[in-house]
Amino acid sequence: MMLGAVQLGVLAACIVLFVPMGMAGWHLSRNKMLFFSGALFISLAVGVHLSPYFPSISDFMSSPASSTSSSSSSSAAVDSGNNRDSCLSLLHEIVFDVDPVSSVNGSVYYLKSWGWPQTGPVSECEFQKLGRPDTSDLLNGSWVVVAGDSQARLVALALLSLVLDSERMDSVRGDLFKRHSNYQIVVSDIGMKLDFVWAPFASNLTDLMVELKQNSSYPDVLVMGSGLWHMLHVHNASDYGVSLELLKGSVTSLLPLSPELGDDGPVTGSVSFRPPPFFWLGMPMLINSMLNTKEKRERMDDAAFNAYEIELHQSKILRQFGGPLLLLDIHSLTRNCGKRCTEDGMHYDAAVYNAAIHIMLNALLIESHQKL
Incomplete structure (x- = not known):
């Protein structure tokens, strides 16, 4: 979960930094570049603030593994208790x-x-x-x-x-x-x-x-x-x-x-x-x-x-x-x-x-x- 958030932050920083530079390389006007950079920065900021309310990619990546691990641990505990009770009954x-x-x-x-x-x-x-x-x-x-x-x-x-x-x-x-x-x-x-x-x-x-x-x-x-x-x-x-x-x-x-x-x-x-x-x-x-x-x-x-x-x-x-x-x-x-x-x-x-x-x-x- 933490690793996914860090990766998302690095990606956002790269977009904010390198996209305007690339656009400048295409000789866009200074005003257009500033406008586009500002719009992009605001969009990313809004996205970052709204992201807690939507499932992230990292959630989808980590959920099956963590769910499987949690389920296995729970099953092991249940099986242990069941085995103990079963043996007592025998x-x-x-x-x-x-x-x-x-x-x-x-x-x-x-x-x-x-x-x-x-x-x-x-x-x-x-x-x-x-x-x-x-x-x-x-x-x-x-x-x-x-x-x-x-x-x-x-x-x-x-x-x-x-x-x-x-x-x-x-x-x-x-x-x-x-x-x-x-x-x-x-x-x-x-x-x-x-x-x-x-x-x-x-x-x-x-x-x-x-x-x-x-x-x-x-x-x-x-x-x-x-x-x-x-x-x-x-x-x-x-x-x-x-x-x-x-x-x-x-x-x-x-x-x-x-x-x-x-x-x-x-x-x-x-x-x-x-x-x-x-x-x-x-x-x-x-x-x-x-x-x-x-x-x-x-x-x-x-x-x-x-x-x-x-x-x-x-x-x-x-x-x-x-x-x-x-x-x-x-x-x-x-x-x-x-x-x-x-x-x-x-x-x-x-x-x-x-x-x-x-x-x-x-x-x-x-x-x-x-x-x-």
Whole structure:
């Protein structure tokens, strides 16, 4: 744009200087030459002053290139965001292999393994199973809070198994599984602190959010979930939905969301914003015939589970419905692993929760634009 203006100025100067000289060479009279020079100068002056109101040649020359460049940059940014969201949506596309390895006294034992497909769209996301060094690097110096019921406790155990050696895990397992109690551990060699908070009801989670806000203490990673205890002991899906609405409000007030995240999700026209990667731990697939008490079999059937899932979606606490929390879809994982991955129809083998932790870790990598 600047270069075009300079060229136009040089051209005008040349016309003003050389045209009258050329005319003088043709022996025009002095008065005619002066008249023509004056007229030409005035015309050029008027043209220069009016030129901002008309598209210049330089505009036509530069517009396609700059437009193409701008369009390419914009497309790259959109593609990057779309790829990130697309990969997040594919994280749960996990395949389980459950193979019989031995039979003792009529009982068959199975070896469970899992992984992401190596073909198709999932393979393009390059999801990774992280070993101890990579997990330690990713969570170095982090404060991790896991809150909820026994499912959350199993998730905490799976996470610790990735950063602690087997000897230390033996001692952790007994302390972590003390009934209905909190647990805290500091992994000093990587500076990671993990808090497990026993919070089986959504109201307990709301209290935890309020406490964090009052203390101005915000974890780097938060995983929480509830529903099973409410289904068993309260058995009222509508009441569960109300408690989730309150919880969503407390989570939203905890995070630096305003004004980008309103009650009904992202505000149209607001600045691009992605909330921190806090996670909601979904409920597992319940296999009614395997549940170990009559009360559980009566209250925790498919109809109750579906009603509770509807309330979860309608609460809009999940990122996929405009809320602040990314879903760790334990139901999807347990369904894929199947009946051979559980002994009581509710709590599943370590492979399921190990997969859930790797989904979480890969989501952290995607959200932070990192690649190990």
